[in-house]
Amino acid sequence: EAGVAQSPRYKIIEKRQSVAFWCNPISGHATLYWYQQILGQGPKLLIQFQNNGVVDDSQLPKDRFSAERLKGVDSTLKIQPAKLEDSAVYLCASTNPGQGYEQYFGPGTRLTVT
């Protein structure tokens, strides 16, 4: 079984630029999550999708962050415009609720904003 795929693995941008991250979950997993992990901290949930609908986006900074999962499979997370404090690893995870809530994580995208 293929794991969760993310791209790019690394991205360096200047502040006020925009950036997009892509995630392809494990086949058949209905639930998809985006997390932000700042260096030295645990992951913080940004948004949760169930199929193509948003379940929880309470911690997503909606003035600059957006995410979509149009066909209920892969997802994109966008930041526009980026700030220095957005430097972090962005993790994507997926789960099949019928499998006991275990989340499978991708390798992450490390974003550096200069």
Next chain:
Amino acid sequence: AQTVTQSQPEMSVQEAETVTLSCTYDTSESDYYLFWYKQPPSRQMILVIRQEAYKQQNATENRFSVNFQKAAKSFSLKISDSQLGDAAMYFCAYRNNDMRFGAGTRLTVKP
């Protein structure tokens, strides 16, 4: 809001010895899941062990076991016969409707 606290930023253990990582959480819910995840330097988060709150029996996975104290809201991870490959960041996580992670404990294994 549910919070997860890991009070040990760093821990060290000698190879083949046993180490316990601490985790406490705050919740008003009675039904939830607790997890320990491992994150090696490569960054891929891997599930180590899972505990359902309604189960009184502590979960065990080979060398990994938990001490789940529901009343005390405590969920510690014990690693027996530590191996060099156990060196990583360990995150405690709580899940009800959403997932909350602790700040992590960096485990070093000395040969």
